[in-house]
């Protein structure tokens with residue numbers, strides 16, 4: 001069966017678990033535990049190991065959605081998934097202390113995927129607080145790799161349509177780059 | 189240069205300004221483009237029949253309108269337009285934050301010039317995105333999404349864009365018009381990256397994008 005691995009990364013509370021729940025067709029495998037860091041992000045639970053969801057395309061093809069916990073992204077499992085991933089949706093919450101700095105940290109951790117154009121950035125919780133503008137995010141990204149124009153959108157991970165848009169843009173972008181011979185597809 | 193109501197009122201535009209005489213949103217797009225180029229603080233009021241006044245505060249990149257953008261009246265009748273100079277320290281035109289002007293520019297650009305090139309775009313130029321428009325906030329279709337994926341990765345002229353994305357040239361032109369109104373295109377004479385293979389039926393079958401969008405019922 002053909003499969004495509006899509007990663008969801010981003011800081012604690014950015015909406016990764018919520019996003020996968022919006023997109024997945026199966027009951028999401030979630031590993032929530034009580035949040036011992038409520039002084040950092042005030043929410044009751046946090047993902048401790050992973051989130052996992054699926055979109056089945058036609059019985060022969062599957063999109064696997066993996067959420068990486070905000071706190072544990074150096075786990076050995078992520079190193080493996082990182083290599084197999086077709087693309088990554090990086091969610092950053094607008095109300096984080098330094099959303100642009102946080103985004104850049106994750107870009108750094110997933111540099112290979114990023115440099116081959118396999119990343120879309122979603123700025124969540126923009127309804128909660130007016131953080132940096134999308135232009136600010138784009139400029140920061142441009143400084144890390146001037147050859148790339150990475151899609152950056154505001155997104156509400158609770159909204160399925162918006163999450164579908166983000167996923168479709170990610171795939172359209174990856175396929176367009178492949179068509180232009182710009183990327184080597186991830187080995188499966 | 190001052191822009192005033194006469195240039196873009198419902199009557200044919202003044203010949204001295206060289207505005208093409210067209211209907212719908214074209215006059216509005218021309219006025220907005222001119223004001224954006226001025227780079228001096230200006231407020232703008234547009235009168236749109238049946239849809240109330242549309243206020244734009246360029247300084248804050250915001251607009252205020254009682255008509256929601258998802259009900260954008262494509263064939264609206266414009267009955268006039270006024271600009272009013274303002275200054276950097278003047279109060280905002282309306283209570284902020286208002287709505288992001290980009291959303292309006294997107295709709296206006298897509299729905300003006302009747303599929304012809306916006307008058308400020310020279311023929312045959314090639315374009316590339318400097319940043320993506322915020323598609324989750326603009327009503328869009330998947331052909332536009334595909335075109336954006338082209339323009340995010342290579343320079344392309346309108347006709348090259350249409351070919352690469354497999355869409356009609358008027359659709360490609362409308363999108364280019366909108367993106368240029370939003371000022372998120374760079375221009376170059378650079379030739380486009382060549383597609384490794386033409387869009388054959390086999391290539392389409394290989395496209396996850398095509399299959400996923402079908403699966404999602406889009």
Ligand SMILES: Nc1nc2c(ncn2[C@@H]2O[C@H](COP(=O)(O)OP(=O)(O)OP(=O)(O)O)[C@@H](O)[C@H]2O)c(=O)[nH]1
Nearest residue numbers: 012013014015016017018046047070124125156157
């Ligand atoms: N208002 C608003 N709430 C949001 C938005 N995105 C996510 N949330 C809420 O923010 C909270 C955190 O979302 P989660 O999905 O748990 O975040 P996470 O990225 O999985 O966090 P960790 O697992 O702790 O790393 C949830 O209560 C969501 O409903 C948004 O765009 N707007």
Ligand SMILES: [Mg+2]
Nearest residue numbers: 016017046047
């Ligand atoms: Mg989580």
